[in-house]
Amino acid sequence: xxxxxxxxxxxxxxxxxxxxxxxxxxxxxxxxxxxxxxxxxxxxxxxxxxxxxxxxxxxxxxxxxxxxxxxxxxxxxxxxxxxxxxxxxxxxxxxxxxxxxxxxxxxxxxxxxxxxxxxxxxxxxxxxxxxxxxxxxxxxxxxxxxxxxxxxxxxxxxxxxxxxxxxxxxxxxxxxxxxxxxxxxxxxxxxxxxxxxxxxxxxxxxxxxxxx
Numbered sequence: 001x002x003x004x005x006x007x008x009x010x011x012x013x014x015x016x017x018x019x020x021x022x023x024x025x026x027x028x029x030x031x032x033x034x035x036x037x038x039x040x041x042x043x044x045x046x047x048x049x050x051x052x053x054x055x056x057x058x059x060x061x062x063x064x065x066x067x068x069x070x071x072x073x074x075x076x077x078x079x080x081x082x083x084x085x086x087x088x089x090x091x092x093x094x095x096x097x098x099x100x101x102x103x104x105x106x107x108x109x110x111x112x113x114x115x116x117x118x119x120x121x122x123x124x125x126x127x128x129x130x131x132x133x134x135x136x137x138x139x140x141x142x143x144x145x146x147x148x149x150x151x152x153x154x155x156x157x158x159x160x161x162x163x164x165x166x167x168x169x170x171x172x173x174x175x176x177x178x179x180x181x182x183x184x185x186x187x188x189x190x191x192x193x194x195x196x197x198x199x200x201x202x203x204x205x206x207x208x209x210x211x212x
Contacts, residue, residue, distance in 0.1 A: 074145035124190035157187040
């Protein structure tokens with residue numbers, strides 16, 4: 001006999017079980033061959049739906065039973081950001097993560113990529129030494145996963161000193177003030193870059209077309 005078990009839940013009805021049986025090379029009534037088990041796993045993996053496939057062979061009086069334990073790859077349908085402390089805007093980060101990862105096909109989201117993205121996002125917000133961990137969590141009987149991101153942001157960096165190299169009609173103090181980069185202010189790289197772009201656009205509107 002050939003059986004399939006989904007996500008460690010014996011007895012769970014598998015809607016596409018008939019198509020899975022057509023894919024595997026292990027057949028009832030035939031001798032059990034290791035190569036057939038391996039090729040069956042290859043066919044199942046090729047579907048892109050499963051994170052892991054584990055064959056289990058048990059003996060019974062009529063013959064062996066081959067059980068393929070299938071661990072699904074779940075698409076992400078929600079984001080849960082947990083911030084241990086600090087003033088990180090979890091709402092803004094959740095929105096960014098939702099745009100990038102919600103709805104992605106199973107198997108296309110790598111946890112290390114999520115952690116790298118969040119780490120860089122926090123760096124741009126001024127948290128230069130954050131601790132980030134991400135995982136996917138699937139509720140019982142659910143067919144989609146939550147992407148859970150846990151953050152310990154650490155200290156928000158403060159600007160100790162700032163140097164302006166300036167040949168524009170704007171004074172150095174004005175540049176620092178408009179850029180939000182004066183000493184004593186929080187170092188938010190993304191916001192500073194956005195403000196510098198606004199200064200550049202202002203200078204171009206004044207006729208300084210090569211402003212940079």
